[in-house]
Amino acid sequence: MTEADFLATLRALPLHPGARGLADDTALVAGFVVTTDTLVEGVHFLAADPPRDVAWKLLATNLSDIAAKGAAIEGVLLNYPLRDDAWDRAFLAGFGEALAHFGARLIGGDTVSLPPGAPRILTLTAIGSDAAAPARDGAQAGDVLWVTGTIGDAGAGLSIAQGAPGPEALLAAYRRPTPRMAEGRALAPQVHAMMDVSDGLLLDASRMAAASGLAVAVDLAAVPLSPSYRVHAGDSRAARLAAATAGDDYELLFAAATGFVPPVGATAVGRFAPGAGLTLHQSGTPIPIPPKLGFEHACAID
Amino acid sequence: MTEADFLATLRALPLHPGARGLADDTALVAGFVVTTDTLVEGVHFLAADPPRDVAWKLLATNLSDIAAKGAAIEGVLLNYPLRDDAWDRAFLAGFGEALAHFGARLIGGDTVSLPPGAPRILTLTAIGSDAAAPARDGAQAGDVLWVTGTIGDAGAGLSIAQGAPGPEALLAAYRRPTPRMAEGRALAPQVHAMMDVSDGLLLDASRMAAASGLAVAVDLAAVPLSPSYRVHAGDSRAARLAAATAGDDYELLFAAATGFVPPVGATAVGRFAPGAGLTLHQSGTPIPIPPKLGFEHACAID
Numbered sequence: 001m002t003e004a005d006f007l008a009t010l011r012a013l014p015l016h017p018g019a020r021g022l023a024d025d026t027a028l029v030a031g032f033v034v035t036t037d038t039l040v041e042g043v044h045f046l047a048a049d050p051p052r053d054v055a056w057k058l059l060a061t062n063l064s065d066i067a068a069k070g071a072a073i074e075g076v077l078l079n080y081p082l083r084d085d086a087w088d089r090a091f092l093a094g095f096g097e098a099l100a101h102f103g104a105r106l107i108g109g110d111t112v113s114l115p116p117g118a119p120r121i122l123t124l125t126a127i128g129s130d131a132a133a134p135a136r137d138g139a140q141a142g143d144v145l146w147v148t149g150t151i152g153d154a155g156a157g158l159s160i161a162q163g164a165p166g167p168e169a170l171l172a173a174y175r176r177p178t179p180r181m182a183e184g185r186a187l188a189p190q191v192h193a194m195m196d197v198s199d200g201l202l203l204d205a206s207r208m209a210a211a212s213g214l215a216v217a218v219d220l221a222a223v224p225l226s227p228s229y230r231v232h233a234g235d236s237r238a239a240r241l242a243a244a245t246a247g248d249d250y251e252l253l254f255a256a257a258t259g260f261v262p263p264v265g266a267t268a269v270g271r272f273a274p275g276a277g278l279t280l281h282q283s284g285t286p287i288p289i290p291p292k293l294g295f296e297h298a299c300a301i302d
Numbered sequence: 303m304t305e306a307d308f309l310a311t312l313r314a315l316p317l318h319p320g321a322r323g324l325a326d327d328t329a330l331v332a333g334f335v336v337t338t339d340t341l342v343e344g345v346h347f348l349a350a351d352p353p354r355d356v357a358w359k360l361l362a363t364n365l366s367d368i369a370a371k372g373a374a375i376e377g378v379l380l381n382y383p384l385r386d387d388a389w390d391r392a393f394l395a396g397f398g399e400a401l402a403h404f405g406a407r408l409i410g411g412d413t414v415s416l417p418p419g420a421p422r423i424l425t426l427t428a429i430g431s432d433a434a435a436p437a438r439d440g441a442q443a444g445d446v447l448w449v450t451g452t453i454g455d456a457g458a459g460l461s462i463a464q465g466a467p468g469p470e471a472l473l474a475a476y477r478r479p480t481p482r483m484a485e486g487r488a489l490a491p492q493v494h495a496m497m498d499v500s501d502g503l504l505l506d507a508s509r510m511a512a513a514s515g516l517a518v519a520v521d522l523a524a525v526p527l528s529p530s531y532r533v534h535a536g537d538s539r540a541a542r543l544a545a546a547t548a549g550d551d552y553e554l555l556f557a558a559a560t561g562f563v564p565p566v567g568a569t570a571v572g573r574f575a576p577g578a579g580l581t582l583h584q585s586g587t588p589i590p591i592p593p594k595l596g597f598e599h600a601c602a603i604d
Contacts, residue, residue, distance in 0.1 A: 001384055001386075001387045001390035001391060002384075003384060003413050006382070006384060006390060006394070006413055007413070009391075009394045010380075010394070010408060010411075012398070013394075013397065013398045013401055013408055014398075014401050014402060014406070014407045014408065015407055015408050016376070016377035016407040016408060016409040018377070018409055019377075019407070019408055019409050019410055022408070022410065026410070027377075027379070027409040027410040029334070029376060029377065029409060029429060030332075030334070030376075030431075032331070032332070032334070034379065034409060034410060034429070035410065036379050036381055036410065036411060036412050036425075036427060037412050038381045038383075038412045038414045038425070039414075040383070040414050040415070040416060040417070040420075041417075042417040042420075043414060043415055043416070043417060044414070074318070074331060074332075075318035075320070075321075075329075075331065077329070077336065077338050077427065078312075079338055079340045079381075079425045080308070081340075081342070081423065082303055082304075082305060082308060084303075085303045088303035088308060089303060089311075092308070092311045092312070092315075095315065096314070096315045096316075099315055099316050100316060104316070105316045105317055105318040105321070106312060106315050106316065106317050106318060106321060106324070107318040107320055107321050107329040107331060107336060108321055108324065108328065108329040108336060108337065108338065109312075109338060110338050110339050110340045110425075111305050111308055111309070112340045112341075112342050112345060112346070112423075113342070113345055114342060114345070114421075114423075115342070115343075115344040115345060115421055118342075118344075118420055118421050118423075119416075119417055119420050121383065121414075121416075121420075121423040123338075123340070123381045123412075123425045125338060125379065125427050127331060127336070129332075
C-alpha cells in the first residue's frame with residue numbers, strides 16, 4: 001500500500017476537526033499544536049550515525065513542525081526501543097542535551113523491547129502552545145514564496161555520512177539540524193501559509209501550492225546555498241537542483257503578500273499564481289522539472 | 303540497559319510538571335490527559351494475529367489508560383509502518399471499526415517505510431479531556447483495592463492464540479480487549495488512586511502500593527475469574543496465580559475508602575496498609591509471592 005493510498009483511506013475514517021483533513025504536518029487540539037514523527041534505522045538515519053546525534057535529530061525534526069506553526073514548546077513524549085546498553089546511554093545523553101538546548105521538557109512516553117536484529121524505530125510526539133498556526137493551504141495568488149536559512153546542506157551531509165569526502169559543517173547540518181523556533185514565532189502571525197522543509201524544497205513548495213489550490217514558480221537561481229555547500233558541490237544547475245531536491249533542511253517555507261519584509265533572515269525563492277503545479281526557472285529561463293522533487297517516503301501523514 | 307535504568311536516567315532530564323515524575327501511565331497537559339503506547343510484532347502481538355485485531359488492540363490499550371484517568375476521548379495519533387498491502391488494508395479496516403466503536407477520532411500521525419524483514423512497530427498516542435485524573439500514588443492506608451470485570455482471560459487467550467486449545471471467549475479477550483471507558487468516567491471523581499491492569503494484577507497492585515508508599519495485601523481467593531476461565535483453567539491456586547500474573551486484562555484497578563460502594567461492577571481484592579511491599583493470601587491464609595508478578599517488559603514509562 002502506498003503512502004498516498006494509506007492516507008486516502010485514513011481520510012475516510014472519523015477525523016478530529018483539528019486534524020484539518022490530515023492536510024498539515026500538525027494538528028490543533030484546543031489551542032495546542034500536536035505533531036509526531038517516527039525515525040527508522042536504515043531509512044531515516046544510518047546504523048552508524050552517532051546515537052547522540054540521532055537523539056538530537058529526533059527532537060529537532062519534531063520541533064521543526066512546532067516552529068512552522070509558530071508555537072512555543074510545551075513538551076514531548078518519547079517512544080523508545082531498548083536494545084543495547086552503550087547505544088541507549090549515548091542516546092539518552094544526546095536527548096538530554098537536546099532537550100536542554102531547545103528548552104523542551106519530557107511529558108511521558110513508552111519503552112519497549114525489540115526482537116533480536118530488529119532495526120530501531122523511534123517515535124517522538126511534540127506538543128506546542130500559543131500557536132498562530134498558519135496552515136500550509138493559506139497561500140494566495142501573487143504571494144511570494146520565502147525560505148529561511150540555506151538549502152541543501154543536510155543533503156550533502158548525508159552523502160558525507162555515507163563516506164563521501166566533505167566538510168564537517170555539512171555533516172553537522174545533516175546530523176544536528178536546528179529547528180527555526182524563534183523565526184517561526186516571529187513569522188507565524190504575519191504569513192499566509194507556513195511549513196517546514198523536511199523532504200526537499202521543490203517537493204514541499206509543490207505541496208504548499210497544491211494545498212492552496214495554486215501554481216508556484218520557483219527560481220532555482222534564488223535558492224540560498226551556504227558557502228560550505230558552494231565550495232563542496234559548486235554552483236552549477238545540477239548542484240542547485242541537488243540542493244533543492246534534498247531532504248532534511250528543516251528550514252521554514254512560507255508564503256506572504258508582495259511587499260512583506262520578513263522580520264528574520266529569509267530569501268524569496270518563488271511566487272504563487274492561479275493554476276496548479278510547480279514550474280521551475282533560473283532567473284526567468286524555464287528549466288525542466290526534475291523527475292524526483294524530494295523524499296516522498298519520509299513525509300508525515302499529510 | 304534495563305527499563306528501570308532507562309527510566310531513572312529519563313527522570314534526571316528536564317521534565318514537564320504534567321509528567322508527574324514519569325510515575326504514571328499518563329501525563330497531564332493543561333487539562334488534557336496524554337498517553338502513548340508502542341506495540342512490537344513478536345513482543346506485544348504475534349505475526350499471525352489478524353491485523354484487524356492488532357488495530358483494535360492498539361487503540362484499546364491506549365484508551366484503557368485514558369479510561370483509568372476518567373477522561374473523555376479527545377482523539378488519537380497513529381505512527382504506522384507501511385509494509386504489505388493486504389496487512390495494511392486489513393489493519394485500516396480494523397482501525398476504522400475500533401475508532402467508530404469507541405467514538406474516537408484521528409488527530410494525525412506519521413507513516414514510514416521499513417527495511418526488509420523488520421518487525422512492525424506501531425505507536426498510538428491518545429489524548430483525553432475533562433479528566434478527574436486520579437494518580438496511581440493516591441492510595442491511603444486502610445483503603446480497599448478493587449478491580450473491575452474479570453482477570454486472566456486475556457492471558458489464557460494468549461496461549462490459545464499460540465496454539466493451545468480453548469474457548470473463543472478467552473481468545474477474544476486477548477485480541478479485542480474492551481477498555482472500561484464508562485466505568486473510568488464514573489469512578490475517577492470518587493476514588494483515591496486508579497490505573498489500568500495491563501501487566502498483571504499482582505504487578506500493577508504492587509506498583510500502586512509502591513507509588514503510594516504503602517503495603518498491599520491481595521486476597522487470591524477474591525480475584526474475579528470468568529466462567530470461561532474457570533472451565534478452561536480451573537479454580538486451583540495455580541490457576542488463580544496464573545490469572546493474577548497474566549497481562550493484557552485492561553480492567554481498572556482502584557483504591558477507595560472503606561465503605562465505598564462502587565457505582566460500577568467491581569470486586570474488592572485487597573487492602574492497603576502502612577508499610578511497603580505486596581503480600582498475598584487466600585481467604586486469610588498467607589501464600590508465597592510468585593517469582594514473576596507480571597510482564598515487566600510491556601510496561602509504559604512509569
